[in-house]
Amino acid sequence: MSSHSFLQDLKTDYQSKYGFHDEEKYVFKAKKGLDRGVVEDISKRKGEPAWMLEQRLKAYEIFLSKPMPTWGNTGLLNAIHFDEIYYYLKPSDGAARTWEDVPSDIKNTFDKLGIPEAERKFLAGVTAQYDSEAVYHQINKELEKQGVIFLDMDAGLKQYPDIVKKYFGTVIPAMDNKFAALNTAVWSGGSFIYVPKGAKVALPLQAYFRINAEKAGQFERTLIIADEGSSVHYIEGCTAPTWSADALHSAVVELVALKGSHIRYTTIQNWANNVYNLVTKRAVAYEDAFVEWVDGNLGSKLTMKFPAVVLAGKGARAEILSCAFAGKGQHQDTGAKLTFAAPHTSGTITSKSISKDGGRASYRGLVKTFPQAHDVKVNVRCDALLLDDVSRSDTYPTMEVGGDRAQIGHEASVFKIGEEQLFYLQSRGLTEAEATTLIVNGFFECFTKELPLEYAVELNRLIQLEMEGSVG
């Protein structure tokens, strides 16, 4: 195996690969901190309808009234300085339709990240978000013919106000939690997708989110509606430069899977290690719908993200695959939530986590069934791998089961890499570092095999990057 030289090629660290940042040139940068005026200003600059401003202001009040969470890593959470954050940064005027229209420095950023190449090669459409606003957006002609709408959220609100109004905030209301309220108050950008009845989107739709400015807040809002019998796969990736001051990413993602539809939502989060990543993601699956969350978390300082599915219609199904890698100074507080509100529904949660160099990976999950949801089957499986004796792994699953016709199982295990495994691979000529990397890649295999090729390759590279210098 030539992974040794491959590892050497990757002697670049996060700083040089993703850690670059461009000079800050913004068409508009809101003042630091948050007040009613900032919220009104964001809405005004976007030329939004009155009902949206009203929602924002209501959410702002909720944000103020809700206390910070008293659970999770409260030490890190309470270190967030909401007054130090820039809530709205506008990098260019309007989303460009073709790649050539994108300002050259931003283009440069995305070139470094390989976005347009990926798009040209095989992805159906791309939205790239730079701080608060989407800067580039393209959709395949074929999809347009099918009537698929793929816009950034601001354009979605302008062009399809009725659809947005019907669904916005219905899956995750501002009351849901403090950070959902914050997002609702100051949201900007994100993706808006509507897949009409029976349409099948064969290629994945892709979005890329990047924070550039120091102390920036990114609050994208994504809404995906899969109409009856349709199917869609959406992929998002995230990075940020390494600034000395912390940045805040607090997204809200709402999925509506109508009767018989299928949504797959894939995330690869690789924020820099000073980004707070506090995200609320939830889907509602109606009759016979199928929702999948494939969620990979590598970067950030603190991630709190628990993709959820509410199984609201008979025969609905959900699968959540959650994968986390916690390195030095990181806490990955991730997991999944399934709520069963209808009969003959089923779900599985698979969680894989790795902790290394003092990192902490926590699985936090919820399985809830209501008495009317009979003939429910749920299976939860969590595996945690600890790579050294200074790292930490937690499992916090909660099951709340009402009714006597639901079958729920949960299983978790925590372990280290076996000496026999290492010995066997080393006896085949691998160094300890190569053997460890191979085992770690194998551990994540159930996750990587669910990703499109480019992403799988990228993830393997990222893991190798993280693994560098881990042995000897």
Added chain:
Amino acid sequence: MPATAMPETAGWLAKARERAWSDFKRLPPPARTVETWRRVDYSRWRLNLLDGQAGGCSTAVSLDPAVLKQGVLLTTIEEAASRRPELLEPHLQAACAGLDYAFLETANLARFKGGAFLYVPKGVRVEKPIEIPFLQDAQAEFSFPRALILIEEGAEATIVESHLSQTAGRKASSVAFSRLVIGAGARVRYFYDQTLSAETVHFWHQQADLGRDALLQHYSVLLGAGVHKSELDVRLSGQGARSELVGLLLGSKSQQFDPHTVQWHQASKTSSDLLFRTALKDRAKSIYTGLIRIEKEATGCDAFQQNNNLLLSNEARADSTPVLEILTNDVRCKHGATVGPVSQDELFYLCSRGLSPEEAAKILVMGFFEPILSKLPLDHQKERILGEIEARL
């Protein structure tokens, strides 16, 4: 010993109790925002109504004369405080239960009557089970059972702590604290039996400390009380210590249970195992929370935890939260939890043998409890519990 024949309380204990009372008056009651109290309302214990009046709960304890000769001591805490203050003091002062329970703990320390103190000296093996029954006084609105059990190095004992009501039909609030200290190489079988009346609101906290190579086999049977909240906090603080925890819970009507268990590995090469089984009928509800924590220093540990819940009616509800917190990598740690109805296949099989569905379900539930029932150490206790379970099913 009847509570009326109280010996003069030792000065140090009286002071400790006064301090506890003033702490109790000063402390804020636990808020619902605290995770521990999120699901069961603290106000159910109505401790806000507690005044200078002491609570009532008698401990009738006696020992075999042969056992007494071995130097085993079983008496009230009050008496022991005068006779053996050096044994008691280190364990009665500390607020061991932590902040979430401090309010209840100070109330108990300030207002307990009598209490039970058991001391098994170094190397002594007590063959017969030692019973510590807490009988709730018929007239008392509050009762504060308290037990302190010291098992020294290499000693062996089987202990049965039971909580029973003298009469049914009267509202009562019971707040019990039990402390178990097990010395190096000692072996203890401990049995906690809660069969209080349905009108009782019961809280129980036990901290068990295990020394080097000590063994604790612990059985909980939770059948009674209208509201039950408990925490069994097992601390494996000596290298090579092992705990085996087993629990059985049967809830019916509108009973509500909130049992917590903790397997806290503080030393290397410690091991623990837990099996907690719950069956719920009618509108009964159970919220089981179990924690395995393995500290950074505790290398080479082995920990296991299993919680199974059987729901016997559509209105019953079972919550289960088995938690792992692992701070080192040289461990073997697993947990599993299930919630579901009785197996339809097994029911069908039994019915095909001529049993009615009710009889078949009863057999299946008894089978579900068998791993715990088969281990109960006292025959008369076992009979009573079996009878109780069968009658309830």
